[in-house]
Amino acid sequence: MENKSPNNAHDSKKRKRVDGAQNPRSQVQSQSPLAVKKQKLLQSRQNLPIWSRQRDIRNRLREHDILVLSGETGSGKSTQLPQFLLAESWCTGKIAVTQPRRVAAISLARRVAEEMGSPLGSSSPASKVGYSVRFDDNTSPGTKIKYLTEGMLLQEMLRDGTLSQYSCVVVDEVHERSVDVDLLLGFLKQLLESGKRRKPLKIVVMSATADVESLSEFFSTPMTKPEVSGDTSNGTVHGDDEEFNGFSDSEQPTPVEKKQVSTCRVEGRQYPVKLHYLDNPTEDVVDAALQRILHLHCKEPMPGDILVFMTGQEIIQGLQKLVEELAGNLPSEYPRLLVLPLFAALPQAAQQRIFERAPPNTRKVILSTNIAETSVTVPGVRYVVDTGKAKIKQYRNRLGLESLLVKPISKSSADQRKGRAGREAAGQCFRLYTQQSYGELEKDTKPEILRCDLSNAVLKMKARGVEDVLSFPFLTPPNREAMEKALLQLLLLGTLNEDGKINDIGRKVARLPLTPTLGRIVLEAARPERDCLLEVIDIIACLSVENIFQPTDTEEAREKALEARSQLHRRQGDHLTLLAAVQAYASETSDRKRWATDHLISHRAMQNVMNVRKQLIAQCKPLSPNPTIRSTTDEATQENILKCFLKGYHSNNIARLCPDKTYKTFAGNQTVAIHPSSVLFGRKVEAVIYNEFVFTTKAYARGVSAIQLKWLEDVWGSS
């Protein structure tokens, strides 16, 4: 039965006829539900734009190792391309397909399993399709097609430097240009040019935009100085290495010739969207959006929901009030208007409301951040209103901190937003800016690697044996200053040696699912002198998820929160307060959700904390097989916990109280105030450490704990 499956047929000549078999009735009667479902799906697969390109794509990959495929949403590339390749003679191993987001990896795997008539993941050893995302590895030994997040493949590359179990890596959604995708592309390019693979490795790079030239140029041009060196002796957290790790041989790399890269374009499927611009620029986009929403609602026929792109939570909630007010005053002959906000911090249940059908005679208006641009598909939308702005992360080398700024979006972002109106029928897009302003927008959004703190990326490169990170093959190289800042940071953390080589600590930190700073703190906690691993992991878990404390926007809510959380507050500061919260939650055995609600703590955030905690404890097992559980009321324990943080923050995140009663940072002697959300707010202690420095109405330190200056020598004096 296995061999009858068209996608497993190893006889590619017969394949076309089997796929096209139009008389499945006799098979259907005798086949399992999975096979019936597969047969039903075949027709819709055959209608996808990419279907007719199957032969072409397979031929191209027989002749070339690299294929750059551009295709818009709806072309079917993410589901069909991996299936096309399964029967190729070079495809003896697995096919990896990377995705930027977990939900995408999971839903694609589910869909492809159905199409292939295969059980999903670990449910059966016969499963051909699986997925792997953080906290959820759903694969079986027989998995041939594996959907996984970019971060998961990066982790796999640290453990198995040549990706020996794969015959093909498909990198999807490259146009989003996450830091992880940029690293992956560089690592894959190095791997291809290293000549380290025993069997061929095929690479398919897929992008929704037509930036095919830069991608094919990237892969076809050999690196001037192939980077092959590095000390990769074992220093693992897992201790399960079998394969070599990176490019550790001292032998010279094989000389590289210019690679042949094949390129291919597939049409998407999209209904037409009519564009409208403002004649004159507006000063007040909120008002312009309000007018546009009401006008659309009163003039355009039903059905047809409206999706409005805005910058952030606050402005969305403001507009929501205005629209609801005005819509309430409309004459009764108009349909009703249901306003739904959408942003990531919104509780899950509230986010779900956008998928529910509106009551009869009601039009939905969804006011969204750019979450609706890529991460969430809102159904029923025929009208898009675009303010042309978004909050964008920026990194400032000199201050060494990331901040969010409202900035104009790029052309490709604007076009993506517009496309959201044409998913189900023809639609319209109203841009709340002029056509001239559109013309002046950047073509693409600046890749994240040019806008962020690079210490994590650089550490990963070092852990893969890349010694000269300045000549790493980046699709768009970050500037030298940002790279040097990251190297310095890693050196201060003690993850690199003076000569820039990664050390044992660095290799261990690189494998933890944390920033280098937080990873370093965890390692410190495992040292026998500190011996407070479990306690520090609880705190670190909180710092690596969203805020566990429910936001308090009114005076009343603030008082209520203060009251509800009073038993959790620790006078030493926010770190020990977080620890108290996790310990209380974890020891709650009856109803954790209720406990969270009672304490005005986000249950969803706490569930994430528990997942991260479990993962970190498992990963740290080799560091400290039997960690002691400490009494957290013991002063020595408290001191040890905070000293671990001191080790990770070194001079960056410390401030001391000056005679003028203000806190000044160690590093820059800058005045910094304790944030009102801190339990230490308003208190004066000799010195503090803090998790982050933010500049809003003034310079604030958030996540603050009291320390003693005499501790510094103990922490900095030792290695």
Added chain:
DNA sequence: TGTGATCAG
């Protein structure tokens, strides 16, 4: 006395 686009390990 005040904040937060989004995603990933």
